[in-house]
Amino acid sequence: MLLRVLVLYWSLQSGKVAESTVTPLRYNLTILTHLEGGAQNRYEGIVSIDLEAKKATRYIYLNCRYLNMFVEKTWLLRWASGKRITATDIKKNAKKPNEVTVVINLPLRLGETYTMHIFYTGNLNRPQKYGYFAGHYDQTPQIFYSLTRLEPDYAHTAFPCFDSPLHRTPFNVTMVHHQKFVALSSMPAIRETPHDEIRDYVWTTFMTSPPLATRQIMWALHRLEKVSHSVTATGEKVTTWARWQVKEKFAKAAELTPNLLKNYETLFGLPLPNGPDWGGKFDQVVLPGYTELYSGKGLMVYGEEEVGSSQNPLESLEVTLAELVARQWNGLLVSPSDWDASYVRDGINNYLAFQVLARDNKGEYSRTFLLTTRLDVLNYDSQTETKAIAVDVREIRHNKFRKHKMCLLAHMVKLAIGDKAFFEGLHEFFQRYSSSSASTNQLWEQLQRAARRSHQLPIGVVLTTMMASWLKQPGYPLLTVLRNNRDNKVTITQSRYYQKKMNIVSKDCWWVPVVYITKNISLPQVEWLGCVNKIAEVITLSNVVDPNEWLLLNVDAAVPVRVLYDLYNWRLISEALLQDFSQISELSRAQLVDDALNLAWSGQLPYKVVLSLIKYLSNETSIAVWQTAVTNLEKLQSIMRMSTGYRIFKLFMRILIEPSFKANFKPSSGKARTDAASKTTTSPDTQSKASTGPDTPSLSGIMYRLACQYEVKECLTDAHQQFQKAMDQNSTSSIPEELRETVLCRGIRTGLEYHWLVVRDMFFEAVKEKEKGILLNSLSCTTEYWAMQKLLGWALDFDKVPKTLTVGLLTAVMRTSLGFYVGNQFLVDKMDEFVRRFTNNELKSVLSPFINAVTTKDELYELQFLIKKKLKSLTSSSLTAMLEPASDRLHWRKYNYFDLLNAIKNITVDKDSQISSLWNSV
Ligand SMILES: *[C@@H]1O[C@H](CO)[C@@H](O)[C@H](O)[C@H]1NC(C)=O
Ligand SMILES: *[C@@H]1O[C@H](CO)[C@@H](O)[C@H](O)[C@H]1NC(C)=O
Ligand SMILES: *[C@@H]1O[C@H](CO)[C@@H](O)[C@H](O)[C@H]1NC(C)=O
């Protein structure tokens, strides 16, 4: 595997940077953009590059791709004589598609300065949205915009250049465009003058930039509105541009930014450059339908949907901004010198965003975030088809995965070397490589120096080697812990973790900091599990834990690994949790619950052990832990509900949920009461964070949803009353927002056809996307065939259901028993239309609700057949990867279903038995 990755890597490298016979000194770019829609979206440009000859040569190797250059419109000016040198040929190189050779009639003289002028043209219609591209939004009329995205290596697709992360030069940018567009670039505009020849066109000239790498320069044309603005402490202007429809959502964006800048400055102990030449300003461009975060100097771009899709729009806005602002240091001040290592930077910035937000008392949120990221990454990365994060396939899902796994790895490094060394190392890194570029290894080396200085890293551990083991291999390890009470030893070994039980034994190994505590020793201890010459080492710890004390590894989810203890230790931990769960920290509890349920899923741990562990959840007060549990239990539920064992599963879930539901529940008295309810939790663990705002999910909200789902009587009665009231008032505003979907769903399921129609009308009238989503999803709870058909039809009609809500709707539909059958048939009937309406990337998520609902072989085969037939471009390996969750579910149904059922039977049949009685047969 490693070999293949390296080969890929090198094939990417070769021919990327043009062999340099010259050094660029300055760029002068003039871009004339025709942004009129369709094939009319094109641009022409003149790039003038001041350069110094490093060789006497008639050949100049230039990076240029997908652009048209013309021999007669390419020439050089020799500064010394003012004479013109003409180009005689422009040659493409078949082996290096990113490069052209400009042949000139007179050789350059070593050490002399020239200006090279190139006229070129390009096309803006690039579906992948890289280089200089056009996009549009809104239907009538369509509104166009154009934007650059030059990272990691697209600059030469936007203008001919010497594309290298190593050169930094000043840039002059001038844009020629229709006056209805606002032109932005990395620097502030200094002049706008009308164009003499083209009607309604203007020239916008920008200030000269400080030295930048080619990929850091940006420009854009748009027709968005200025929705907010502010000024930073050093007087730099911050402006947010967005559609007027979402004005409110982004009203705070500009004013959040100065504070973030200040916090990072403190965190890194290093201010950003400023002063008149720096031309500091921050334009934030918020675009609908844009799925990435992007920024260069002076300009930040993110999608409308990036913010607000999660539970709390303001917080997700803050995280998005925090990540973009972190790039000002890690990305702009110091840019990555390896071409394809920007994922390392993005992952670290993602992590830093949570560090900086935690400073403003968002500790709770960063914990939740870390857990959500962990759940997602560990789940995705345990499939057999995953790729190492160093592998550069430009695909949305992989990019997200790279960033998130890297974020967890940043957390690992920080926990392993300590906060102090981590931030000192970063500070020194930014200082040392300020205004230049550095490789990923240079970052690890700097962190290592700081760690060694504070004696936080054993000499035997080399950070670059350690990180390579995580970046260049797919997957992550399972740590297996065996306690031997006779001689009081603990043995820890590692092997790759697969979600599915594998027949092959993988020989992969990683460098893992093993952070552990015991019942007695609550100060985390660190031991390193090595991987030398691809051979996994084994740790043996002597006398660290008494036979009757529990041992806990990977404290606070330090490392992305799973931990499998022996049955004895599982039992000690389960008992400790039942006794007093607060002796184990929140993050560790979440990890225990997550690991146990996943290990049981893959057949490596009996369900009776897991059920004994999660039994304590009845008392659990942490939202994060419950969310982790619910995510895993829902996966079980989605299979169990199609089996005869469902009645027993429901019974078990009721036992688990009821105490917590009742402790948090106050029957509705008519007023919205989310706030009061979330404060009824009594544990010191949650009390301090209960007040994070009305939008944060509360434990009572989660419990309400579960209680109604598993038919706890009090919940059903309450939901019924709330639904009636809403119907009487012809408005849902009396239902607290976080309960709304549950209440409406219940109401529609047991209500009249008329009620469905009322909610449908509310859906059509709702304006806010979140509200629309809630109403739409609850419509799927209908038991009427015709209504379900109608609803599914809307999934393909973007005027009725915007694309952003499609996946949510399909998921909701497939979760209901009627929807499951109608939905599957609908997909078979309408697959062609799905393929027509969604891009391949969108299809992957649109089809996931169907894949995640598969419970039988026949269903899987049918789905596989359908996708193969209609999605011809899909390779067989990506088809396998896509369907892996489904085949995984079948595997579980076949091998683990009865284990779960029996374990539940044993708990539910004999409710009062002591937990230890479960262990008699162990
Ligand atoms: C740079 O571009 C501007 C705007 O097109 C132009 O007026 C100026 O002459 C150019 N400078 C050089 C050196 O080409
Ligand atoms: C770049 O812009 C600055 C200020 O507008 C101007 O003085 C300078 O001549 C420009 N450079 C080139 C090469 O055109
Ligand atoms: C743990 O604490 C108990 C009592 O507090 C003590 O007897 C025991 O020796 C301790 N064990 C270790 C390993 O320190």
Ligand SMILES: *[C@@H]1O[C@H](CO)[C@@H](O)[C@H](O)[C@H]1NC(C)=O
């Ligand atoms: C857990 O909850 C039960 C009631 O559901 C209660 O009797 C018990 O004391 C609680 N245990 C702890 C450790 O809080």
Ligand SMILES: *[C@@H]1O[C@H](CO)[C@@H](O)[C@H](O)[C@H]1NC(C)=O
């Ligand atoms: C409910 O309210 C909407 C507008 O708010 C109105 O169009 C509709 O007629 C009302 N329905 C009933 C039954 O009052």
Ligand SMILES: *[C@@H]1O[C@H](CO)[C@@H](O)[C@H](O)[C@H]1NC(C)=O
């Ligand atoms: C359930 O309990 C019975 C007796 O208590 C035992 O024989 C059986 O093995 C248990 N099954 C499981 C799956 O634990």
